[in-house]
Amino acid sequence: MKFSEVIGQNNIKERLRQMVKESRIPHAMLFAGTEGTGGLPLALAFAQYIMCNNRTDNDACGNCPSCKKVEKLIHPDLHFVFPIVNPGDGKAAVSEHFLSQWRNALISNPYLTLNQWIEFIASENKQASIFEAESSRILEKVVYKSFESQYKILIIWLAEKMNIHCANKLLKVIEEPPRDTLFLLIAEDTHNMLPTILSRCQQIYLPPIDIVSLREAVDARTQINESKVNNILRMAKGSYVKAMQLIEKSEDEERWFNAFVQLMREGYKANIAGLMDWASEMSGIGREKQKQFLLYSLQLLRENFALTIAGKNVAYLADHEMNFSKNFHPYVTEKNIELLTDQLEKAIFQIERNGNAKIIFLDVALQVSKAIRIK
Numbered sequence: 001m002k003f004s005e006v007i008g009q010n011n012i013k014e015r016l017r018q019m020v021k022e023s024r025i026p027h028a029m030l031f032a033g034t035e036g037t038g039g040l041p042l043a044l045a046f047a048q049y050i051m052c053n054n055r056t057d058n059d060a061c062g063n064c065p066s067c068k069k070v071e072k073l074i075h076p077d078l079h080f081v082f083p084i085v086n087p088g089d090g091k092a093a094v095s096e097h098f099l100s101q102w103r104n105a106l107i108s109n110p111y112l113t114l115n116q117w118i119e120f121i122a123s124e125n126k127q128a129s130i131f132e133a134e135s136s137r138i139l140e141k142v143v144y145k146s147f148e149s150q151y152k153i154l155i156i157w158l159a160e161k162m163n164i165h166c167a168n169k170l171l172k173v174i175e176e177p178p179r180d181t182l183f184l185l186i187a188e189d190t191h192n193m194l195p196t197i198l199s200r201c202q203q204i205y206l207p208p209i210d211i212v213s214l215r216e217a218v219d220a221r222t223q224i225n226e227s228k229v230n231n232i233l234r235m236a237k238g239s240y241v242k243a244m245q246l247i248e249k250s251e252d253e254e255r256w257f258n259a260f261v262q263l264m265r266e267g268y269k270a271n272i273a274g275l276m277d278w279a280s281e282m283s284g285i286g287r288e289k290q291k292q293f294l295l296y297s298l299q300l301l302r303e304n305f306a307l308t309i310a311g312k313n314v315a316y317l318a319d320h321e322m323n324f325s326k327n328f329h330p331y332v333t334e335k336n337i338e339l340l341t342d343q344l345e346k347a348i349f350q351i352e353r354n355g356n357a358k359i360i361f362l363d364v365a366l367q368v369s370k371a372i373r374i375k
């Protein structure tokens with residue numbers, strides 16, 4: 001990862017480059033910042049910059065053998081420690097066991113969150129920690145001479161997840177640092193860390209990402225309109241992670257609206273081929289999204305029924321939903337509202353119990369088509 005790929009944080013990048021230029025790199029550093037501000041990407045970019053054989057004043061080259069290895073996270077002098085779930089089976093609870101998943105997760109998303117990471121490695125929601133066994137591996141890694149680079153670099157992601165035994169052993173290493181070894185710690189919450197570790201590290205505080213950089217990063221990832229993006233930037237409070245979550249939610253809602261409109265149009269026309277296409281598309285989007293769509297549709301139907309009953313806009317509808325509902329709501333009446341909502345609720349129940357999505361959605365399509373044509 002190059003500095004240019006890290007979103008914003010220009011002052012910190014400049015500080016890090018300065019340290020390299022002046023050959024004054026502290027042997028232990030802590031990047032402290034809330035989720036989504038970029039601690040891990042910054043540490044990665046810093047490591048790559050230090051190890052690059054051909055760096056410029058501003059950035060790593062991205063092309064030398066060293067850069068290539070750092071980008072694939074396979075540089076022999078670059079080590080990682082990160083929270084894991086206890087693997088059980090008598091295996092030592094150390095990061096190494098999860099290294100291939102770690103590379104995949106981090107390469108596809110350098111702004112990885114702890115929740116995403118746990119989902120990646122555990123089938124259920126388990127507690128993740130940096131266990132005591134890790135500390136002896138850390139010691140092994142730092143005693144050897146570096147292979148290819150001047151420095152060995154150890155990146156410790158979410159150092160606050162270190163258990164107390166591990167933290168105490170790490171402290172001893174940091175107090176008597178082995179030659180040419182750099183410790184780059186990343187933390188989102190330093191309150192639970194040993195004060196002695198904090199005082200041994202040069203601390204770098206990451207502010208929220210500036211709005212201009214965040215907007216650029218968001219614009220590169222989405223087509224949603226400017227007013228929605230403005231809202232999202234305001235709510236994200238400088239967190240790239242939060243911004244991406246809000247974008248995904250917004251994109252999903254747009255998708256659910258379009259799928260709802262399509263269902264009602266094809267249903268009203270009783271177009272069997274169209275309804276089958278719709279059902280087949282919906283059956284491929286995954287259970288969680290299917291449930292979200294069904295819940296969204298229930299909500300929109302109820303709002304339309306409210307419009308029919310009250311005869312005016314009492315509902316909480318966005319502009320595009322209101323435009324559609326103006327003409328659609330007369331078709332949602334006391335004669336069919338129960339049929340329609342029962343059908344959707346039944347589908348949610350079946351989806352939650354791992355029913356066959358193709359059959360469930362075809363049934364939804366056909367029953368909704370019948371119900372929406374009731375005069």
Ligand SMILES: [Zn+2]
Nearest residue numbers: 052061064067
């Ligand atoms: Zn390079």
